Amino acid sequence: MQEIIRVYGKFLISAIVVVLLMAILFGTITDKNGNRGILKIVGAHLDTGMQEKWNYKEFETLQIENLKPAPEFSFDGSNGFTTGSILLLNYLTAVDCEGNSLPVKIIEVRNPCGEDITGNYQPDSGKLFFPVEGIYTIKASAMDACNRKTVVDIKIPVNK
Numbered sequence: 001m002q003e004i005i006r007v008y009g010k011f012l013i014s015a016i017v018v019v020l021l022m023a024i025l026f027g028t029i030t031d032k033n034g035n036r037g038i039l040k041i042v043g044a045h046l047d048t049g050m051q052e053k054w055n056y057k058e059f060e061t062l063q064i065e066n067l068k069p070a071p072e073f074s075f076d077g078s079n080g081f082t083t084g085s086i087l088l089l090n091y092l093t094a095v096d097c098e099g100n101s102l103p104v105k106i107i108e109v110r111n112p113c114g115e116d117i118t119g120n121y122q123p124d125s126g127k128l129f130f131p132v133e134g135i136y137t138i139k140a141s142a143m144d145a146c147n148r149k150t151v152v153d154i155k156i157p158v159n160k
Contacts, residue, residue: 026039065146070148071096071143071144071149072094072095073140075091075156077157080159081130081156081157081159083132084130085127086128086130087125088106090126092138092154094142096144096145096148103142104140104141104142105141105142106118106123108138109121110136111134112132113134132158135155139151139152139153139154
């Protein structure tokens with residue numbers, strides 16, 4: 001027991017002293033205005049008048065911009081598709097909240113078996129080749145000028 005007290009005694013005394021000093025600083029010191037404890041004294045002397053000088057116009061603008069919707073996609077596949085090549089971007093369009101046309105980025109194309117066939121899409125010409133019939137899944141994205149982004153999965157039925 002004496003060995004434990006000898007080894008850990010200095011640490012215990014130091015810990016007790018630190019706890020007592022913290023209790024004195026945070027609880028018993030009082031300033032001339034009656035604020036008790038370091039935290040309340042410092043808080044009472046902080047200048048909070050700056051809040052009244054703020055112009056909240058930027059916040060109002062942010063709220064208005066946040067209410068604008070993200071880009072919307074439309075896909076017109078009402079005539080159906082057959083195997084072979086199509087100009088995909090003739091059927092898939094995206095517009096921003098003001099009705100302006102946005103560029104569409106094709107992220108991924110999957111065949112009816114779920115295999116990735118993104119290589120069948122030619123970004124330069126916008127052509128997509130459907131080798132077999134079935135339901136293809138296309139993942140596309142569009143981003144407007146305010147960096148609002150929409151990512152969609154579109155199912156395209158392809159017949160012979």
